[in-house]
Amino acid sequence: MKLGLSLSGGGYRAAAFHLGTLRKLKQMNILDKIDVLSTVSGGSIIGAYYCLFNHDFDEFEKNFTSLLKRSIVKKVFFSATFIRLLFFVLFSIAAVIFFLFYTPYSWISLVLILLGVYAVINFQYRIFPVSKIIEKLYDDFFFLGRTLKEIYRERPELIICSTNLQTGRQFYFSKNKMMDSTLDDTYGGEQKVRFLSDNFPISRAVMCSSCVPFAFSPVSIEEKYISTNENYKSIQPILIDGGIYDNQGIHKLTHTGGEYECDIVITSDAGYKLPFKESYNNFIELLMRTSELFMNRIKLFQIMQNLYYNTDKANREITYISLGWDLKNCIPGFVRNLREGKITNTVIKLHGF
Numbered sequence: 185m186k187l188g189l190s191l192s193g194g195g196y197r198a199a200a201f202h203l204g205t206l207r208k209l210k211q212m213n214i215l216d217k218i219d220v221l222s223t224v225s226g227g228s229i230i231g232a233y234y235c236l237f238n239h240d241f242d243e244f245e246k247n248f249t250s251l252l253k254r255s256i257v258k259k260v261f262f263s264a265t266f267i268r269l270l271f272f273v274l275f276s277i278a279a280v281i282f283f284l285f286y287t288p289y290s291w292i293s294l295v296l297i298l299l300g301v302y303a304v305i306n307f308q309y310r311i312f313p314v315s316k317i318i319e320k321l322y323d324d325f326f327f328l329g330r331t332l333k334e335i336y337r338e339r340p341e342l343i344i345c346s347t348n349l350q351t352g353r354q355f356y357f358s359k360n361k362m363m364d365s366t367l368d369d370t371y372g373g374e375q376k377v378r379f380l381s382d383n384f385p386i387s388r389a390v391m392c393s394s395c396v397p398f399a400f401s402p403v404s405i406e407e408k409y410i411s412t413n414e415n416y417k418s419i420q421p422i423l424i425d426g427g428i429y430d431n432q433g434i435h436k437l438t439h440t441g442g443e444y445e446c447d448i449v450i451t452s453d454a455g456y457k458l459p460f461k462e463s464y465n466n467f468i469e470l471l472m473r474t475s476e477l478f479m480n481r482i483k484l485f486q487i488m489q490n491l492y493y494n495t496d497k498a499n500r501e502i503t504y505i506s507l508g509w510d511l512k513n514c515i516p517g518f519v520r521n522l523r524e525g526k527i528t529n530t531v532i533k534l535h536g537f
Contacts, residue, residue: 185447185448186219187450189221189449189451191228191230191231192451192453192455193227196226201454202454219339219446220340220446222435224393224425228344229390231342232335232389233247233251235335235336235340236336251325254325256322263317265313276300281293313401314401323387332382332384343357344392346392347426349402350420354435356436361381362380364421379410393426398472403423403424405421433451434490446500448502451490453504453506455508456508487504490502
């Protein structure tokens, strides 16, 4: 029987929640029996850090708890890149005001404004590459220059999940592999490209997994990490947050016939209920809310498939440890699904029903 654990997205909140999950699984003597650890976004931060510690869980927990107190957001705003950008913006505003009010060439102000708008639309992520800044902070805080081949733990096998904008599929990183299923030959197709994972930085893999759309700049895989160079231009992945494709990190563990498919799956879900919001005052708020709705809908669909319709298919044992559960409805919901035949036989037997 193959046992898998998935750690969901949700930023630092998720990382703190997953720390409690790992601690409890350790106390129950389950953690060391896990074969595959699939992680997304905030779950990738703690999952990758955990796999750098071979057998000393206490040291891992102590170090990670201490690191969680450090603010990455604060470091971003004090970074040299942000400070340079701030000075440039202030200088540009001063230049616009100067030409508009203190010279006979007020038309230059309009030109400067139009150039600024053009630069933001076409070069926003080059002007302020947030992902590169955060990748460096991840490296300074957690991973200290280590690469995927330096992941100490052979078990569980770590899978760091991201989303490939180019193909619309999941792109994942492991100690010995980087791949998108549409580019792989695992399922009898033609391998279009091979990625070189040995020297790929763990911090960059985690950044790809936690690259929140709109807020962070998408991450590209450099040519030096692709062996089939003639296909580089046509196949170059552009990666964003793995939560866009699967925010629970459960897809690889439940994909029938996949190399990471597990018989028993534990999902640590740090997601929360979608909050009610009365108004949307600009397009950024609307885009963020739309993205949240898509991700929430995918999550609910996955839960329905994995918990309530699983008995009709693989009869796989799946459990969710979720921050978003409505506790008052858990027992009535369990009874209702028991009556409808949506609870697996193993669970029924263990409850003595």
